[in-house]
Amino acid sequence: MYKPNxxxxxxxxxxxxxxxxxxxxxxxxxxxxxxLVAILIxxxxxxxxxxxxxxxxATRIQNRRAEQAVQLAHxxxxxxxxxxxxxxxxxxxxxxxxxxxxxxxxxxEVGPPDSEFNRLLSTNFDCSQSFELGSVSEDQAFRVDxxxxxxTDFFVQTFRTRExxxxxxxxxxxxxFEMGVRVYYRNAEFDxxxxxxxxxxxxxxxxxxxxxxxxxxxTVMSQGDTGISLRSYQCFIDPSQExxx
Numbered sequence: 409m410y411k412p413n414x415x416x417x418x419x420x421x422x423x424x425x426x427x428x429x430x431x432x433x434x435x436x437x438x439x440x441x442x443x444l445v446a447i448l449i450x451x452x453x454x455x456x457x458x459x460x461x462x463x464x465x466a467t468r469i470q471n472r473r474a475e476q477a478v479q480l481a482h483x484x485x486x487x488x489x490x491x492x493x494x495x496x497x498x499x500x501x502x503x504x505x506x507x508x509x510x511x512x513x514x515x516x517e518v519g520p521p522d523s524e525f526n527r528l529l530s531t532n533f534d535c536s537q538s539f540e541l542g543s544v545s546e547d548q549a550f551r552v553d554x555x556x557x558x559x560t561d562f563f564v565q566t567f568r569t570r571e572x573x574x575x576x577x578x579x580x581x582x583x584x585f586e587m588g589v590r591v592y593y594r595n596a597e598f599d600x601x602x603x604x605x606x607x608x609x610x611x612x613x614x615x616x617x618x619x620x621x622x623x624x625x626x627t628v629m630s631q632g633d634t635g636i637s638l639r640s641y642q643c644f645i646d647p648s649q650e651x652x653x
Contacts, residue, residue, distance in 0.1 A: 470617065474606075476554055477562060477591035477622035484566055484589045485625055488541075492631050497581055503540040506566040506587060513569050515588030515626040520601035521549040521565045532556035541566060549592060562622075563592040568629070584630040590621040 484506075491504055509518055525544045530536040530553035544550050549563035571585040590603065597618050606620035 473593060473617070474622045477593070480552060480554070480562060480564060480591050481589040481623040481625040484564065485587065485627060488587060488629055492629055496631060497576060497579070499579055502579070502582065503542045505582065505585075506541050506568045507543075507545050508571055508582075508585075509546045509567050509569045511569075515567070515569050515586045516603070518546055518567055518569060518588060518603075520590070520603050520621075521563070521592075522547050522598050522601070524548065524563060524598065525550040527551065528553055528558070528560065530556060530558055532558055534558070549590075549596075560594045562594060563596050565590040565592070565621075582631075584628065587627055587629050589623075589625045591623040592621050593617040 488505060491501065496502060496505065525539075525548040527537045527539045527544075528535060528551045532553065535553070535558035539550070544566065546565070546567040549565040551560040552562045552564055553559060554561045566587070566589050568582075568585040568587045571582050573580040573582050575581075592601065595618050600619050602620050603624070604620055605624045606616040606622055
């Protein structure tokens with residue numbers, strides 16, 4: 409009669425009762441020391457990556473603000489360029505141009521604003537306040553709202569310098585001039601502003617946004633479709649020429 413070989417079964421049962429056998433599962437869980445080590449590891453990793461997260465977020469926010477500032481500056485330049493292309497020939501048109509800075513200062517030499525102009529340009533027509541650009545002096549900056557919440561997002565300084573004019577119907581019409589635009593962030597400190605553009609380096613805070621403009625543009629504007637435009641431009645380039653006042 410056949411008798412089954414029970415030796416392998418007995419061997420398996422004996423091994424399963426051995427606490428050192430690798431096949432036996434432990435129900436002990438984590439010890440206190442293991443838990444503390446895990447907490448320390450998590451804390452170390454969190455401490456290491458948190459500053460980089462803040463640095464990355466702050467830098468991206470700063471760069472986004474700079475992009476908006478550049479768009480605002482280009483918008484001001486384009487607005488004046490369109491006005492000149494249509495033709496500036498009377499006092500009403502001249503009032504829409506940036507404020508004229510007297511003297512021989514170049515646009516880069518004009519100082520920063522020291523106060524705000526109490527008018528707001530907004531994408532929300534309910535709170536946008538229209539005004540003539542020429543009424544904002546070179547030492548003022550008007551407020552701009554770009555997201556329609558009727559709160560100030562940027563301050564914009566605009567001006568024109570070194571103007572060459574011709575008399576037309578008793579009005580000194582500007583033919584060529586230099587224009588400057590500077591855009592400061594809303595937290596600008598008017599008592600401590602500078603004219604050099606802010607450096608967009610990696611930062612974990614406000615960086616130079618409180619004292620320096622996020623965008624600066626300087627360009628020469630002219631009316632090119634008048635009979636004396638060429639001569640006016642030559643006088644703008646070299647005022648010492650004969651016949652240039």
